[in-house]
Amino acid sequence: MIVLEAVSHDFDGRPVLDGIDLALPERRIGVVGANGSGKSTFARLLNGLVVPRAGRVLVDGVDTRKDVKAIRRKVGFVFQNPDHQIVMPIVAEDLAFGLKARKVPKDEIDARIDAALARYQLDHLRERPVHLLSGGEKQLVALSAVLVTDPEIVVFDEPTTLLDLRNRNRVAAAIDALPHPTLVVSHDLDLISGFERVLMIEDGRIAADGLPGEVLPFYRARMQ
Amino acid sequence: MIVLEAVSHDFDGRPVLDGIDLALPERRIGVVGANGSGKSTFARLLNGLVVPRAGRVLVDGVDTRKDVKAIRRKVGFVFQNPDHQIVMPIVAEDLAFGLKARKVPKDEIDARIDAALARYQLDHLRERPVHLLSGGEKQLVALSAVLVTDPEIVVFDEPTTLLDLRNRNRVAAAIDALPHPTLVVSHDLDLISGFERVLMIEDGRIAADGLPGEVLPFYRARMQ
Amino acid sequence: MTIGLYHPGTSPLHRASAGAKVAGLLVVSLALFVVPSIPVALLSVPVAFAVYLSTGAPLRQLMAQLRGPAILLGLVFVFHLAFGTIEDGVLAVGRFATLILLASAVTLTTPVSEMAELVEWLLRPLKPLGVNPEKVGLAIALAIRFVPLISEEFRHIREAQAARGLAANPLALIVPLVIRTLKSADELADAIEARGYER
Amino acid sequence: MSKDVSTRDIVYIALFAALMAAINLVPAIQVGFLPVPITAQTLGVMLAGSLIGAKRGGLAILLFVLLVALGLPLLSGGAGGLSVFFGPTAGFILSWPIAAFVTGWLTELNWRRMNAVWFFVFSVIGGVVVVYLIGIPWLAMVAKLSLWDATKGSMIFVPGDLIKAAVAAVIAETVRRSYPLMQAAR
Numbered sequence: 005m006i007v008l009e010a011v012s013h014d015f016d017g018r019p020v021l022d023g024i025d026l027a028l029p030e031r032r033i034g035v036v037g038a039n040g041s042g043k044s045t046f047a048r049l050l051n052g053l054v055v056p057r058a059g060r061v062l063v064d065g066v067d068t069r070k071d072v073k074a075i076r077r078k079v080g081f082v083f084q085n086p087d088h089q090i091v092m093p094i095v096a097e098d099l100a101f102g103l104k105a106r107k108v109p110k111d112e113i114d115a116r117i118d119a120a121l122a123r124y125q126l127d128h129l130r131e132r133p134v135h136l137l138s139g140g141e142k143q144l145v146a147l148s149a150v151l152v153t154d155p156e157i158v159v160f161d162e163p164t165t166l167l168d169l170r171n172r173n174r175v176a177a178a179i180d181a182l183p184h185p186t187l188v189v190s191h192d193l194d195l196i197s198g199f200e201r202v203l204m205i206e207d208g209r210i211a212a213d214g215l216p217g218e219v220l221p222f223y224r225a226r227m228q
Numbered sequence: 229m230i231v232l233e234a235v236s237h238d239f240d241g242r243p244v245l246d247g248i249d250l251a252l253p254e255r256r257i258g259v260v261g262a263n264g265s266g267k268s269t270f271a272r273l274l275n276g277l278v279v280p281r282a283g284r285v286l287v288d289g290v291d292t293r294k295d296v297k298a299i300r301r302k303v304g305f306v307f308q309n310p311d312h313q314i315v316m317p318i319v320a321e322d323l324a325f326g327l328k329a330r331k332v333p334k335d336e337i338d339a340r341i342d343a344a345l346a347r348y349q350l351d352h353l354r355e356r357p358v359h360l361l362s363g364g365e366k367q368l369v370a371l372s373a374v375l376v377t378d379p380e381i382v383v384f385d386e387p388t389t390l391l392d393l394r395n396r397n398r399v400a401a402a403i404d405a406l407p408h409p410t411l412v413v414s415h416d417l418d419l420i421s422g423f424e425r426v427l428m429i430e431d432g433r434i435a436a437d438g439l440p441g442e443v444l445p446f447y448r449a450r451m452q
Numbered sequence: 453m454t455i456g457l458y459h460p461g462t463s464p465l466h467r468a469s470a471g472a473k474v475a476g477l478l479v480v481s482l483a484l485f486v487v488p489s490i491p492v493a494l495l496s497v498p499v500a501f502a503v504y505l506s507t508g509a510p511l512r513q514l515m516a517q518l519r520g521p522a523i524l525l526g527l528v529f530v531f532h533l534a535f536g537t538i539e540d541g542v543l544a545v546g547r548f549a550t551l552i553l554l555a556s557a558v559t560l561t562t563p564v565s566e567m568a569e570l571v572e573w574l575l576r577p578l579k580p581l582g583v584n585p586e587k588v589g590l591a592i593a594l595a596i597r598f599v600p601l602i603s604e605e606f607r608h609i610r611e612a613q614a615a616r617g618l619a620a621n622p623l624a625l626i627v628p629l630v631i632r633t634l635k636s637a638d639e640l641a642d643a644i645e646a647r648g649y650e651r
Numbered sequence: 652m653s654k655d656v657s658t659r660d661i662v663y664i665a666l667f668a669a670l671m672a673a674i675n676l677v678p679a680i681q682v683g684f685l686p687v688p689i690t691a692q693t694l695g696v697m698l699a700g701s702l703i704g705a706k707r708g709g710l711a712i713l714l715f716v717l718l719v720a721l722g723l724p725l726l727s728g729g730a731g732g733l734s735v736f737f738g739p740t741a742g743f744i745l746s747w748p749i750a751a752f753v754t755g756w757l758t759e760l761n762w763r764r765m766n767a768v769w770f771f772v773f774s775v776i777g778g779v780v781v782v783y784l785i786g787i788p789w790l791a792m793v794a795k796l797s798l799w800d801a802t803k804g805s806m807i808f809v810p811g812d813l814i815k816a817a818v819a820a821v822i823a824e825t826v827r828r829s830y831p832l833m834q835a836a837r
């Protein structure tokens with residue numbers, strides 16, 4: 005479970021998050037909000053990429069400020085642009101990257117890569133150079149590279165904006181099928197319309213919080 | 229008016245557009261299609277960025293193969309990612325850049341920049357660094373930089389995919405309000421649902437062509 | 453990976469380890485400079501040429517790679533004929549021809565990834581000095597990863613500017629290219645940390 | 652790479668090494684039977700120093716040299732591999748990391764007053780003077796030329812090198828105004 009206690013943050017003195025208190029026991033959480041409202045900052049809190057100026061962020065009881073290593077192991081993070089999170093030039097090497105960082109033994113690495121690729125029928129891409137994949141394939145590889153490290157929670161920051169409709173549907177289905185608790189930041193409201201809970205951020209505060217059926221129409225109206 | 233006569237194109241021998249005949253007298257034209265179906269190639273034909281292997285493309289009677297300079301002056305092109313077309317660090321400098329390339333006199337440049345920025349209430353951004361603007365502001369600056377050169381037709385290739393709802397709405401309103409004939413390639417079907425004509429491209433051919441009310445439901449069904 | 457000048461094959465050199473090949477190259481270059489003997493210099497060239505041919509790369513590629521060095525060696529030889537002794541000329545040309553042939557043979561038969569591993573291994577003793585071989589390995593992989601990203605960005609930018617009626621202008625191309633790729637680099641750095649990479 | 656090189660530094664280093672490789676798409680010019688080509692790549696050396704500073708810029712170009720040694724075809728005419736380091740241009744190539752470091756060091760020292768003119772001056776000091784100081788003696792040694800002849804022959808590079816320094820200066824100044832990198836890094 006994710007817990008935020010009186011979390012505030014600013015960049016160069018400009019407040020971005022402002023006294024947020026939240027407990028998020030749900031398994032499917034969506035986050036919406038305007039450009040610059042603080043969504044990405046909020047998501048980055050959850051795996052310690054951003055450490056708040058004030059307050060605490062706890063993931064399953066672990067403080068992100070105190071044990072970054074444990075947090076990185078617990079929280080997988082999928083970014084908007086797969087091109088900017090795939091580190092190695094070959095698909096299999098990239099999946100191995102996170103495992104090597106965690107000092108997983110060599111033979112186990114191979115088995116885990118096989119399993120992760122099989123999950124989305126990506127086996128045939130194993131030895132392919134990343135830059136020749138389609139956008140949707142790249143995003144699924146990026147997701148596999150996160151799942152292969154066995155996180156407990158997966159956070160997505162706008163994972164479908166760069167994809168076309170068909171690729172978007174492929175990634176949306178993958179997110180739907182995840183057994184992990186998941187938090188998704190997205191401008192694509194359809195993507196989160198079936199979630200258990202949606203937060204709307206405005207000027208660094210939670211301006212709405214509830215079922216998608218309540219929050220999304222409110223957000224749509226606000227954006228007119 | 230845009231006219232295509234028996235236009236075919238291939239990249240490295242792989243056919244991408246296949247014998248397209250079209251006359252497009254409408255003032256609002258939308259183009260939809262799956263990833264890789266040839267939409268961007270189609271759009272690029274219209275301002276000579278792509279010269280077809282076979283057939284001719286005429287814009288107001290000018291052949292894109294024969295007079296690229298005239299075509300570039302006639303057809304303004306706005307891309308998906310404004311970062312690619314923005315050259316100079318400051319908004320006003322960037323708007324001036326295209327005018328200088330066209331040898332517009334200095335005092336006229338200033339007046340035209342003022343007018344272009346005023347159109348979308350961007351006056352306050354005149355001296356701002358472009359790379360610190362929000363996505364929507366950037367896309368509107370990119371559009372202004374195209375309009376400032378006074379094109380006769382404006383082509384958009386997925387102009388809203390990177391934007392949040394509010395910025396998307398802002399850009400959509402800007403497109404709606406354009407006095408120019410406009411062609412928009414987009415995965416955002418709402419954006420073109422009020423247009424006069426929609427083309428659906430599939431495997432390099434026009435698979436559907438008509439009113440949005442006819443073409444869009446057909447396309448949606450195809451993408452499931 | 454089969455990028456670079458590496459030419460895949462099954463020759464004895466292909467099967468030898470990268471470390472052995474580079475060590476061999478070092479020993480031969482030292483020996484050639486320590487022993488200034490005309491017969492050795494004369495003999496070593498055909499031997500090195502045989503090694504070069506044994507890589508099994510297409511003859512045309514092999515010959516094309518030698519054109520540049522051959523011209524230079526010709527110049528050096530003429531210089532010695534004019535201002536020095538024939539012996540010195542033979543010695544100098546023989547040494548360089550041997551070394552260039554052997555070095556090319558090593559490059560042709562060793563994949564870049566194996567070379568990178570060798571570098572990481574070689575740097576290990578420097579750890580106490582603060583050199584981190586794993587970081588060097590990461591930098592190599594990232595540079596290879598960046599090349600297609602840069603060319604993709606470059607293509608987008610060139611197109612967008614042609615569309616704005618801007619003729620190819622190096623300033624107009626490189627400024628957005630640098631800024632866009634720097635932004636990608638920032639995001640990539642975040643992703644590397646998010647994926648649990650330890651500094 | 653030393654301990655105080657952060658993950659972000661590594662990514663920048665890799666990026667500028669890759670930019671060096673990309674600049675190689677501008678074809679080099681081979682003059683007469685001179686064994687050294689006129690190349691656009693020193694532009695990358697100057698930019699690395701000007702934009703990411705001494706340590707990172709120098710390491711970026713060093714990484715590029717390492718990639719060449721590993722067998723990637725990143726030099727003019729698609730040359731690469733270990734044999735390059737026995738050739739007449741090896742001195743120039745090995746001078747590049749030092750050149751980037753010097754340009755970067757001067758840029759960092761004078762960061763507050765940087766403008767296009769200073770970027771030009773520092774690009775010339777690093778990317779031309781340092782490069783010639785190391786490259787020309789090496790060329791003389793390998794090609795068995797007198798130092799004087801090698802220097803005279805190398806004067807053919809001067810116009811191109813000055814143009815590259817000017818281009819680097821305008822680019823660095825424009826980037827400095829749009830994306831304040833060096834400040835963020837310190």
Ligand SMILES: Nc1ncnc2c1ncn2[C@@H]1O[C@H](COP(=O)(O)OP(=O)(O)OP(=O)(O)O)[C@@H](O)[C@H]1O
Nearest residue numbers: 015016020037038039040041042043044045046392
């Ligand atoms: N590293 C940073 N340094 C300075 N300011 C930052 C930084 N990261 C974000 N900001 C600023 O903080 C505010 C919130 O940014 P954030 O990225 O969280 O917004 P967002 O809701 O994700 O927006 P978007 O929809 O554009 O992704 C913005 O004004 C942004 O400019």
Ligand SMILES: Nc1ncnc2c1ncn2[C@@H]1O[C@H](COP(=O)(O)OP(=O)(O)OP(=O)(O)O)[C@@H](O)[C@H]1O
Nearest residue numbers: 168239240244261262263264265266267268269270
């Ligand atoms: N410059 C190019 N060189 C080689 N192939 C290309 C080039 N541009 C496009 N293609 C190929 O042509 C086909 C059509 O591409 P195009 O960009 O027109 O598709 P699209 O419909 O715009 O797709 P998307 O929705 O992804 O933008 C694709 O298979 C693409 O890979």
Ligand SMILES: O=C(O)CCCC[C@@H]1SC[C@@H]2NC(=O)N[C@@H]21
Nearest residue numbers: 688689690726727740743782808
């Ligand atoms: O590509 C290579 O093999 C290295 C070429 C070195 C060329 C030197 S660098 C300084 C001087 N300026 C040029 O344009 N060429 C030379």
Ligand SMILES: [Mg+2]
Nearest residue numbers: 043044045161
């Ligand atoms: Mg965001």
Ligand SMILES: [Mg+2]
Nearest residue numbers: 267268269385
């Ligand atoms: Mg497209």
